[in-house]
Amino acid sequence: xxxxxDQGARCLAMTSLLWRxxxxxxxxxxxxxxxxxxxxxxxxxNIDFGTGPASWDQTDGRDQxxxxxxxxGYRFADFLGLQPELTGDFGLSSRPAKExxxxxxxxxxxxxxxxxxxxxxxxxxxxxxxxxxxxxxTTLEAxxxxxxxxxxxxxxxxxTGFGTRISTGGGLAQDSALPxxxxxxxxxxxxxxxxxxxxxxxxxxxxxxxxxxxMGSAAIRRTGWELSATWWMMPSVGIVGSTGHSLxxxxxxxxxxxxxTVGLRLALGARSQVPVARGDxxxxxxxxxxxxxxxxxxxxVRWAPARTAEVMGDFTDWKPLPLAPMSEVRWTLPxxxxxxxxxxxxxxxxxxxxxxxxxxxxxxxxGGRVGLIVVR
Amino acid sequence: xxxxxxxxxxxxLQPPAPADAQDPRLASRLDSLTRTQVEAVLTTAEGRxxxxxxxxxxxxxxxxxxxPGPRIVAAVQALLVDLTxxxxxxxxxxxxxxxxxxxxxxxxGATLEMVDGIRRTRANGGVAVPLAVFADLVAGGxxxxxxxxSVSELAQKGGDEEQFLELxxxxxxxxxxx
Numbered sequence: 268x269x270x271x272x273d274q275g276a277r278c279l280a281m282t283s284l285l286w287r288x289x290x291x292x293x294x295x296x297x298x299x300x301x302x303x304x305x306x307x308x309x310x311x312x313n314i315d316f317g318t319g320p321a322s323w324d325q326t327d328g329r330d331q332x333x334x335x336x337x338x339x340g341y342r343f344a345d346f347l348g349l350q351p352e353l354t355g356d357f358g359l360s361s362r363p364a365k366e367x368x369x370x371x372x373x374x375x376x377x378x379x380x381x382x383x384x385x386x387x388x389x390x391x392x393x394x395x396x397x398x399x400x401x402x403x404x405t406t407l408e409a410x411x412x413x414x415x416x417x418x419x420x421x422x423x424x425x426x427t428g429f430g431t432r433i434s435t436g437g438g439l440a441q442d443s444a445l446p447x448x449x450x451x452x453x454x455x456x457x458x459x460x461x462x463x464x465x466x467x468x469x470x471x472x473x474x475x476x477x478x479x480x481x482m483g484s485a486a487i488r489r490t491g492w493e494l495s496a497t498w499w500m501m502p503s504v505g506i507v508g509s510t511g512h513s514l515x516x517x518x519x520x521x522x523x524x525x526x527x528t529v530g531l532r533l534a535l536g537a538r539s540q541v542p543v544a545r546g547d548x549x550x551x552x553x554x555x556x557x558x559x560x561x562x563x564x565x566x567x568v569r570w571a572p573a574r575t576a577e578v579m580g581d582f583t584d585w586k587p588l589p590l591a592p593m594s595e596v597r598w599t600l601p602x603x604x605x606x607x608x609x610x611x612x613x614x615x616x617x618x619x620x621x622x623x624x625x626x627x628x629x630x631x632x633x634g635g636r637v638g639l640i641v642v643r
Numbered sequence: 644x645x646x647x648x649x650x651x652x653x654x655x656l657q658p659p660a661p662a663d664a665q666d667p668r669l670a671s672r673l674d675s676l677t678r679t680q681v682e683a684v685l686t687t688a689e690g691r692x693x694x695x696x697x698x699x700x701x702x703x704x705x706x707x708x709x710x711p712g713p714r715i716v717a718a719v720q721a722l723l724v725d726l727t728x729x730x731x732x733x734x735x736x737x738x739x740x741x742x743x744x745x746x747x748x749x750x751x752g753a754t755l756e757m758v759d760g761i762r763r764t765r766a767n768g769g770v771a772v773p774l775a776v777f778a779d780l781v782a783g784g785x786x787x788x789x790x791x792x793s794v795s796e797l798a799q800k801g802g803d804e805e806q807f808l809e810l811x812x813x814x815x816x817x818x819x820x821x
Contacts, residue, residue, distance in 0.1 A: 384709055581696075581700040581704075584668055627747075627775045628783065629782055630782065632701065632717075632718030632750075633705055635708070636782060641740070
């Protein structure tokens with residue numbers, strides 16, 4: 268699920284050997300390149316490569332821990348007014364004296380189509396463990412989201428259950444931060460998390476804060492958090508710095524930790540297929556909103572570097588349609604517009620719907636504005 | 644007997660919605676109550692010989708923007724009122740595009756007299772662009788009277804569409820936030 272994909276990014280940051288991170292990232296990139304992005308569906312997610320200090324919440328934390336994780340989603344075309352997304356996560360960790368632990372899950376998520384607010388429901392199945400000590404796991408998740416201008420807030424509740432009781436016998440729950448009493452009582456069968464995440468995107472800069480409260484018995488009740496800042500050098504490549512306190516990953520043998528990382532973030536989805544043209548790299552000047560132009564009934568948009576650009580209007584029956592990237596700062600509608608008056612809105616990186624410069628801004632009747640263009 | 648009478652009225656006397664007012668796009672995007680109310684507005688528009696597609700699109704726009712059903716119905720009804728007024732001001736031979744632009748101008752604060760005046764001034768030219776420029780200038784914060792003065796002045800001079808676009812660019816700085 269989306270939450271665990273974020274945790275995956277954190278785990279990568281805690282990896283102590285570079286080659287492992289690179290290997291995991293290469294697998295992710297291969298997957299990203301193998302799945303074509305189309306107008307109707309697209310791959311989404313982030314891949315992080317990073318390093319930094321980590322202070323494990325365990326008494327015998329001198330073991331070297333190798334850990335890698337990858338999560339991604341594949342977003343399909345609308346279905347019954349919902350936005351379906353297939354999600355997958357894969358994680359691997361090991362210590363010198365322990366058998367490597369492996370975890371994976373695959374799931375589906377349905378998001379309502381509201382642009383400024385919405386709810387989602389998701390479910391995933393998978394397994395985690397090491398050797399013959401493996402356990403099936405299921406996750407159910409429900410959340411709400413709200414966009415306020417350049418900011419977005421998510422709030423969700425999830426339950427993760429293990430098919431068998433996690434015990435001390437294998438590597439399934441080797442979190443020595445857990446009190447022995449818990450383990451002696453029989454371990455963990457499930458836990459519930461309440462998570463929240465806020466993100467603010469301003470041009471090339473992105474600030475994020477997430478807080479997750481794991482609920483249950485006193486032994487597993489923990490709070491995890493992360494504060495991150497990203498500078499998107501290019502639409503799909505950014506430098507990210509983060510600090511926080513992670514939650515123990517049951518099944519991956521990863522205990523909780525305080526950490527700080529600096530690394531590279533690669534964004535999946537809507538990657539530019541066209542080399543950057545000279546002179547297109549500069550952010551449009553004297554403009555605080557995207558610039559739209561229509562020539563020969565072809566719609567073109569210029570804006571600051573962004574990963575995705577979408578349009579919706581009367582020519583799409585008001586369904587979001589990805590614009591095709593021409594460069595890092597230019598996009599185009601792959602079909603010609605019919606002559607006449609059209610209404611439209613644009614958005615970038617899933618943000619708020621905007622009226623571009625070059626379109627007439629008129630009242631949309633819903634408390635916002637919609638762009639009006641006249642095509643000859 | 645009362646029940647039979649009520650059933651009779653329900654089955655035979657309730658006016659059915661015209662088939663062409665039932666748009667499959669609405670069925671997949673709106674809840675049944677909202678769809679029924681929007682379709683009633685479409686039926687009214689057809690009776691007034693107004694284009695229904697802008698009304699359908701307004702409903703779809705509301706659905707995509709996450710507006711609640713009553714808000715969608717209110718927006719569609721408001722557009723019907725504006726289209727009706729635009730038709731009154733521009734005449735029955737007006738194109739759908741001109742009606743849409745006229746509705747936007749009326750929504751921005753233009754009066755029927757203003758819309759009628761621009762039609763008479765540009766009897767041989769389109770009014771969609773001048774009306775859209777007016778709506779845009781008002782949306783950008785320009786007072787209605789000032790915006791209309793600029794637009795009507797250019798219309799009286801016989802300005803073409805390019806000149807109206809230049810007027811808009813001159814009066815409303817590029818990049819101004821909507």
